[in-house]
Amino acid sequence: MVKSAPVCKSESIGEYVEDVISSLPPDERIIELSEFLEAFGDSSRIKILLALSKHELCTCDISAITGLSVSAVSHQLRVLRDKKIVKYRRDGRNVFYSLDDEHVAAILETAMKHIRERR
Amino acid sequence: MVKSAPVCKSESIGEYVEDVISSLPPDERIIELSEFLEAFGDSSRIKILLALSKHELCTCDISAITGLSVSAVSHQLRVLRDKKIVKYRRDGRNVFYSLDDEHVAAILETAMKHIRERR
DNA sequence: AACATACTTGAACAATTGTTCAAATATGGT
DNA sequence: ACCATATTTGAACAATTGTTCAAGTATGTT
Numbered sequence: 001m002v003k004s005a006p007v008c009k010s011e012s013i014g015e016y017v018e019d020v021i022s023s024l025p026p027d028e029r030i031i032e033l034s035e036f037l038e039a040f041g042d043s044s045r046i047k048i049l050l051a052l053s054k055h056e057l058c059t060c061d062i063s064a065i066t067g068l069s070v071s072a073v074s075h076q077l078r079v080l081r082d083k084k085i086v087k088y089r090r091d092g093r094n095v096f097y098s099l100d101d102e103h104v105a106a107i108l109e110t111a112m113k114h115i116r117e118r119r
Numbered sequence: 120m121v122k123s124a125p126v127c128k129s130e131s132i133g134e135y136v137e138d139v140i141s142s143l144p145p146d147e148r149i150i151e152l153s154e155f156l157e158a159f160g161d162s163s164r165i166k167i168l169l170a171l172s173k174h175e176l177c178t179c180d181i182s183a184i185t186g187l188s189v190s191a192v193s194h195q196l197r198v199l200r201d202k203k204i205v206k207y208r209r210d211g212r213n214v215f216y217s218l219d220d221e222h223v224a225a226i227l228e229t230a231m232k233h234i235r236e237r238r
Numbered sequence: 239a240a241c242a243t244a245c246t247t248g249a250a251c252a253a254t255t256g257t258t259c260a261a262a263t264a265t266g267g268t
Numbered sequence: 269a270c271c272a273t274a275t276t277t278g279a280a281c282a283a284t285t286g287t288t289c290a291a292g293t294a295t296g297t298t
Contacts, residue, residue, distance in 0.1 A: 008179030008213070008274060020173045021184050024166065029234070031162045037230055038160030042286075043153040047143065054139045059245055060127030065140050072287060074246055079286095084237045093244045093295050094127070103233035107226055111156055114222035115148070118203050127244065161256075178275055191257055193276055198256095212265050212274045 058094040177213040
């Protein structure tokens with residue numbers, strides 16, 4: 001049996017490679033995961049999320065707190081809404097946003113711990 | 120006292136806005152946070168990290184496991200190294216990678232829980 | 239109905255991203 | 269010294285991103 005692709009020796013030797021492959025979730029799930037975590041990869045959104053971790057806030061408040069334009073905030077809130085990272089409720093003219101669940105706060109918390117400890 | 124900027128009423132009413140502002144970390148810390156979490160926002164990197172959460176692996180093994188080219192893997196490993204998300208050690212011709220600490224695995228775990236529960 | 243406030247949206251734009259390909263570097267074996 | 273293997277790197281490219289600006293929708297007040 002001839003190997004067509006040029007692969008390294010350790011790959012042929014280590015049978016753990018097969019084990020790892022079969023332990024991976026399907027691509028679809030991996031894409032879902034990365035699209036969710038992608039939302040945390042921007043400083044404007046992190047600022048918004050940190051603010052929301054303290055208090056339920058309307059779009060305009062978030063703009064005042066973060067220093068971003070109302071439009072920029074709204075665009076980012078749409079991203080966060082679509083990815084089910086924040087939830088919202090309308091109250092009169094205002095729309096109030098809050099974190100979707102405890103996992104979102106947990107990720108921010110763990111990430112901050114990592115940053116703090118890696119110095 | 121006149122307000123120069125056009126801000127919404129709820130911002131003027133709610134004194135919590137000031138509280139939230141002062142609770143936010145400095146911008147520098149927020150950028151650090153987002154740059155760290157940015158690394159989780161790509162399906163190739165997530166695949167690599169999930170693989171590494173199972174086993175220490177060399178570049179070539181990661182390529183075989185993920186189906187990405189060796190070059191693409193190496194470029195992504197550089198990103199993950201720079202952000203202190205993976206660590207590495209050279210052994211002969213191979214360079215073996217592993218997750219930097221338990222926080223990295225924790226973030227992946229929490230994110231997977233979120234995905235699973237939000238359906 | 240007319241107006242002000244709160245928010246959302248779409249188009250446009252510069253800036254950044256991830257991959258490929260070719261070339262370079264590093265290590266070990268002969 | 270030479271060759272093969274393992275990995276890294278740089279340039280190039282299409283694709284995606286986040287912001288701004290202007291225009292839109294939604295709600296409450298008069």
